[in-house]
Amino acid sequence: MAVGEGTMNNSLQTYQSQWNERLPALPGCKLLSWRAARQKSMERLLQIGLPTQKMETWKYTSGKLLSQRGYTLPDPACLGLDPEDLSPYLLEQQESNRLVFVNGLVAPFLSKLHDLPPGVRVESLAKVVNNAPDEWEPYLEQFLTGPDQGFSELNHALWADGAFVYLPEGSRLEKPLQLLFLTTTSQNPMMTLPWNLIIAGGNSQAVLVESYATLGQAIHFTNSYTSLVLGDKAQMRHLLLLGESPFAHHVGTLQCTQTMGSRLHSQLFSIGGKITRQDLHVTLAGTEAECSLDGLFFAKGEQHMDFHSAIHHTHSTTRSQQLYKGILDEQARGIFNGLVHVPSGVEQTQSQQTTANLLLSDRAEIDAKPQLEINSNAVQCSHGATVGSLDPEALFYLQSRGIDFATARTLLIHGFAEELLQRFSPASVREWIERSFHFGGVHA
Numbered sequence: 149m150a151v152g153e154g155t156m157n158n159s160l161q162t163y164q165s166q167w168n169e170r171l172p173a174l175p176g177c178k179l180l181s182w183r184a185a186r187q188k189s190m191e192r193l194l195q196i197g198l199p200t201q202k203m204e205t206w207k208y209t210s211g212k213l214l215s216q217r218g219y220t221l222p223d224p225a226c227l228g229l230d231p232e233d234l235s236p237y238l239l240e241q242q243e244s245n246r247l248v249f250v251n252g253l254v255a256p257f258l259s260k261l262h263d264l265p266p267g268v269r270v271e272s273l274a275k276v277v278n279n280a281p282d283e284w285e286p287y288l289e290q291f292l293t294g295p296d297q298g299f300s301e302l303n304h305a306l307w308a309d310g311a312f313v314y315l316p317e318g319s320r321l322e323k324p325l326q327l328l329f330l331t332t333t334s335q336n337p338m339m340t341l342p343w344n345l346i347i348a349g350g351n352s353q354a355v356l357v358e359s360y361a362t363l364g365q366a367i368h369f370t371n372s373y374t375s376l377v378l379g380d381k382a383q384m385r386h387l388l389l390l391g392e393s394p395f396a397h398h399v400g401t402l403q404c405t406q407t408m409g410s411r412l413h414s415q416l417f418s419i420g421g422k423i424t425r426q427d428l429h430v431t432l433a434g435t436e437a438e439c440s441l442d443g444l445f446f447a448k449g450e451q452h453m454d455f456h457s458a459i460h461h462t463h464s465t466t467r468s469q470q471l472y473k474g475i476l477d478e479q480a481r482g483i484f485n486g487l488v489h490v491p492s493g494v495e496q497t498q499s500q501q502t503t504a505n506l507l508l509s510d511r512a513e514i515d516a517k518p519q520l521e522i523n524s525n526a527v528q529c530s531h532g533a534t535v536g537s538l539d540p541e542a543l544f545y546l547q548s549r550g551i552d553f554a555t556a557r558t559l560l561i562h563g564f565a566e567e568l569l570q571r572f573s574p575a576s577v578r579e580w581i582e583r584s585f586h587f588g589g590v591h592a
Contacts, residue, residue, distance in 0.1 A: 160194060162218045167305055170221065174308060175274040179281040185288045189304035198298040205296045208483045208515055209425050209454040213397075219339035219369045221306065222251035229363075231258055237361045237391075239326055239576045244357075245270065246326040252340030253309045263323070267316035270325060273345055274309040287345060290375055292403055292429060299399045303341045303373045310342040310373075313356065317349035317379070324355040324574055331392065333366040341371045348410075350379040356386050357577060360400075362393035362420070372400040378410040380434065385413045387577055391420040391584060394449070401427045408434030415572055416472075417581050418445040418453055428457040432466040443472035444568045444581075447480035447512075454483040459499065461490045467498040473568055474505040475561060476512035487519045488529060495526035504534045506564050 167190050176182030198211030229250065238246065247270055248258040254272035261270055269276075277284060291304050311327045329342060348354065360370055370392065378384055392398055398421045404412055418424055430439050439459065447453045459468045474482040488499045505514040518531035538560050546556035562569075572578040 159218060160197065163302060163306065164190065164194065166221050170306070174306070176277040176281045181285050181288065182277070182281050186305050189301045192293065193298055193301040193305060196295050196298055196301070199296050203296045205456060205485070208481070209423065209452065211298060213423055213452070220336045221308070222253065222334070222338045222340060224253055229255070229258060233363070234258060234328070237328055237330065237359065239324065239357060239580050244324045244326050244576070246328055247271070247311050248328045248330065249309065249311070249342060250330050251332060251338060252329070252342050265319045265321065268319050268321065269312065269314040271312050272309055273312040273343060276312045284345070287375065290403070290405070291373070292401065299371050300373060300401055303343060303371050307341045307343040307373070311344040311346070313346040315348045315352035315354055315382075317351060319349065319352045321354040324357055324576070326357040326359060329360045329370070329372070331362050331366055331368045331370065331396070333364045337367045337369065339369040339371060342373070344372070344374040346374065346376045348378045348382040348384050351381045352379070353383045354385070355574065356384065357389065358386065359389035359391070360398065361391050362396055365393050365395060367395045368393070369397045370400070374400070374402045376402065376404040378404065378406045378412060380407050381409040383411045385573065386415070387572070388414070388416045388426070389581070390416070390418040390424060390426070393420065394422055394451070396421045398424045398426070400425070402429070404430045404439070406430065406432050406434060406437040406439065409436040410434065412439040414439065414441045416443040416445070416455070417572070419584055421451065421453070423452045425454045426456070430458070430468070431460045431462055432468065433462050435463050435465045437463065438467045441468070441470040442568055442571055444565055445482065446475045447482055448477040450479050452481045456485045458487040458489065461488070461494055461497045461499065464494050465496045469499070470501045471568065472503045473565060474503075474514055475508065475565065476505070476514055477508040479509070479511045481512070482514040484515070485517045485519070486531070487521065488531070489521045490524050490527055490529065492523040494524050497524070497527045497529070499527070499529040501531040502533075505536070506561070507535065507537050508561070
């Protein structure tokens, strides 16, 4: 077992024990193929272990940091929450549809689904798989695998629930759909492992908001996996909002496959968590497919945020654009690693990748590594990275106009983020992000 340190061995033994205990009751396990898929993932996990700093893709954020303690799986229980408890985490109080999960399990009494178009399905993935496991069997083999995918294998082996969203061909969600994942305080630190399966049929359109938050200041570990499949000419705006407890660990993966003429606009906003690692893998698997990836993150204290993206142009005449901005204060650490891959024979592709970062403290750190792997000549691809601090002349100018230092600093920080803030849509999401960002609370 290529694991290394004893703490990791202990964690794997704990997870294997919980897997052995819970396997018969996990979704889909009454069907041999689903049970075999979980077993294969557990075997791969035991073989490759959790990621370590010896792996290039985990150079700055090793699995050891995320597995210092043993985490237990949550047990289904009535938690006594009321819909009013959700107010701080909802984007729109009345208009948006929402599917709510508490400690990784669906909470129907907190969810709100109405006026869905004919044929659109939004429900618990566990329920869907248990009712018709053979119908969704083709999606079992779409998970990422590899020597650095230990956390993904852990999710595939032990997931207990998640969101299932199905948009039939030509359907359109007029209202944003929020998938809200809440974690509560527990006696023993818990681990939740949601798997979300989102299938958008041809010519369908939707705005999907996937958000993670903590009730209180709980210590917990979220290990999420979202599979997004876009059919021909489907259009999806996917927003990922990470705002968990400052004591939480979060590892997430979004895997998206796009076919001909589809459009993905992915937007990430991250402000919470002690250690956050988010991977985004997009495959442009059809001509005229396009993706736009935006990310804005703010870290302070000793927060650690690591964002990896990989865009694979497997077909000609595809386009991708990426802009990530980080704002880091105090002793925070940020990482951005973006990869664009164009294989031989794929032509007429366009790709632009940019990351810009603002350091508010001489103790903050950022590691930015945009990458291009281009094996074709007939392409237009570019990348760039910048790191800087607040302009002292701009600060002096604002103060000379009667603006105090703290307000001047806030205005400059907001100005740095404004380009991305204006891209967030709908307006309710943008307003929620601005409230959460607390620009005025960013002090020297």
